[in-house]
Amino acid sequence: MLIEKYDLEVTTPPCEPGAERFSGVARLVTDISEVLPYLNATLRGAVYNAAVPALTWKKGGHNVAFHPYQIAVSNVADRDAAIKEVDGLIKLVNRTWERRDEIEPDHEVHRRPGPLDLYKLLPQTNCKECGQPTCYTFALKLAAGHVKLSDCPVIQDPEYAGQWAQLKGMVAEDIPAI
Numbered sequence: 001m002l003i004e005k006y007d008l009e010v011t012t013p014p015c016e017p018g019a020e021r022f023s024g025v026a027r028l029v030t031d032i033s034e035v036l037p038y039l040n041a042t043l044r045g046a047v048y049n050a051a052v053p054a055l056t057w058k059k060g061g062h063n064v065a066f067h068p069y070q071i072a073v074s075n076v077a078d079r080d081a082a083i084k085e086v087d088g089l090i091k092l093v094n095r096t097w098e099r100r101d102e103i104e105p106d107h108e109v110h111r112r113p114g115p116l117d118l119y120k121l122l123p124q125t126n127c128k129e130c131g132q133p134t135c136y137t138f139a140l141k142l143a144a145g146h147v148k149l150s151d152c153p154v155i156q157d158p159e160y161a162g163q164w165a166q167l168k169g170m171v172a173e174d175i176p177a178i
């Protein structure tokens with residue numbers, strides 16, 4: 001097991017009425033730098049910077065950052081959710097490390113798709129079925145991790161199967177089973 005113990009810190013950002021979110025930080029005694037290329041190979045939408053080193057990732061609406069001695073998750077709804085998210089990320093790192101012989105490490109930097117990249121693949125009907133006023137607004141929120149691709153019912157129509165598959169490969173909606 002790579003991470004056997006860690007210190008957890010849960011904080012709230014400076015007061016923002018109506019928009020309070022939580023952050024969780026796991027402070028590690030083990031350097032996890034070596035696992036980052038394996039996470040880069042398996043986490044869709046991750047952005048790896050080998051020079052730092054650091055790997056950032058959007059999981060749902062959360063922002064996740066892996067550093068050599070720290071794992072942080074922000075934009076979480078409450079304290080319990082922050083604790084649960086951190087615990088899940090620790091398990092993800094340990095599972096990935098245990099299975100590293102089966103994974104080809106990826107040392108490349110991958111650009112996170114921007115709103116325009118996502119918009120180009122959406123149906124562009126502005127039908128509002130997702131609850132957003134336009135497809136571009138949906139793309140902005142999708143890029144930021146504030147909505148899920150599955151929130152657009154139209155893209156799931158067989159007519160858009162190709163674009164759906166491409167978009168699925170570009171946005172991370174959950175921790176993959178590794």
Ligand code: SF4
Binds near residue numbers: 125130
């Ligand atoms: S449901 Fe899909 S197609 Fe309709 S506005 Fe939202 S993103 Fe665009």
